[in-house]
Amino acid sequence: GENVGLHLPTLSVQEGDNSIINCAYSNSASDYFIWYKQESGKGPQFIIDIRSNMDKRQGQRVTVLLNKTVKHLSLQIAATQPGDSAVYFCAEKSTGGFKTIFGAGTRLFVKA
């Protein structure tokens, strides 16, 4: 990706455990952050987003944390299921900008 990177390219977890996927970004002007999930043969699908005026947002089984001080984003998946196996991308955008910038992705494997 351009300005968004990930700490780990692959993550393997046991079914039922919690997963944490991390992401670093470098553009201080970014104020909107999104996590996408991409399954084989499909386009990326929206999971959850967060704006820069927040540091935590929760969805169904997923939580996104934003640390603007160190420019770090994480996705937490609770009680990981086999259907969660996919590649996860963090992405960033800035107000007034026209493009969403994607990181390289983390592949999540869920072991039964």
Next chain:
Amino acid sequence: ETGVTQSPTHLIKTRGQQVTLRCSSQSGHNTVSWYQQALGQGPQFIFQYYREEENGRGNFPPRFSGLQFPNYSSELNVNALELDDSALYLCASSPTATTNEKLFFGSGTQLSVL
């Protein structure tokens, strides 16, 4: 499933040829973005169309061009194909280009250049 559809799903071309990829955006969306995704990498922004005008462009040469139609559907054209153009081409629509919104992606067109 999003309401974004892309055609064709797969395409094989030879070096030097030209290709046109098509995208129908989700109902109510006036903005379409195109991305190139090489194997094992994240999507790379090609360009965005908003109300039939190019609204922004990534680091792609001029042989990558596009169109957006009055119904907000879009085309991506690539001339003089090169081997490195082999990739998954993704179309994404969003409600508008003027605010921060999530993208709704189609399933992509897998282009192979031989």
